[in-house]
Amino acid sequence: MNPSDDSARRHQRGFTLLELLVVIVIIGLLIGLVAPAVLNVLGNAKKSIAHQQIARIGAVLDLYKLDVGSYPDSAEGLAALLRRPPGVRGWSGPYLKSPHLPRDPWNRPFLYRAPSQRPRLAYDLCSRGPSGRAGEPGGRGLICNR
Numbered sequence: 001m002n003p004s005d006d007s008a009r010r011h012q013r014g015f016t017l018l019e020l021l022v023v024i025v026i027i028g029l030l031i032g033l034v035a036p037a038v039l040n041v042l043g044n045a046k047k048s049i050a051h052q053q054i055a056r057i058g059a060v061l062d063l064y065k066l067d068v069g070s071y072p073d074s075a076e077g078l079a080a081l082l083r084r085p086p087g088v089r090g091w092s093g094p095y096l097k098s099p100h101l102p103r104d105p106w107n108r109p110f111l112y113r114a115p116s117q118r119p120r121l122a123y124d125l126c127s128r129g130p131s132g133r134a135g136e137p138g139g140r141g142l143i144c145n146r
Contacts, residue, residue, distance in 0.1 A: 046105040050127040050143045053102060057110065057125055058145055060095045067092050071114045071123050078102075078112050104143075106130060111142075121145065 067090045072080035081095040104127035114123035126144040
């Protein structure tokens with residue numbers, strides 16, 4: 001046995017249990033600090049997507065109004081963008097490419113009410129947001145047209 005082999009083995013020690021625990025604690029602290037910030041960014045991204053979807057559906061509703069002369073009422077709902085409601089003249093849809101009604105970023109249907117209960121708006125188009133709770137347009141939790 002060569003003396004240099006013996007000294008090399010002494011320098012190849014593994015990590016102690018204490019060193020491993022310290023590394024695990026540091027990684028846990030980093031995850032605890034970074035994860036909430038990442039989740040907050042993802043939540044804000046979904047809210048932004050909901051606002052964009054509401055704006056796009058609003059533009060489609062405007063096309064419907066140009067053809068028909070009014071927005072669909074609450075009973076007709078957004079389904080009027082896919083299928084001609086009974087008794088409606090001038091309908092030249094379907095106004096959406098998909099055969100299904102759009103869903104918000106949380107995979108829930110949009111809420112539509114016409115006429116609006118808010119002043120100076122023709123209709124309310126809202127997402128229930130991350131909470132999933134319905135409420136009054138413009139209230140907490142709902143993401144609505146402006």
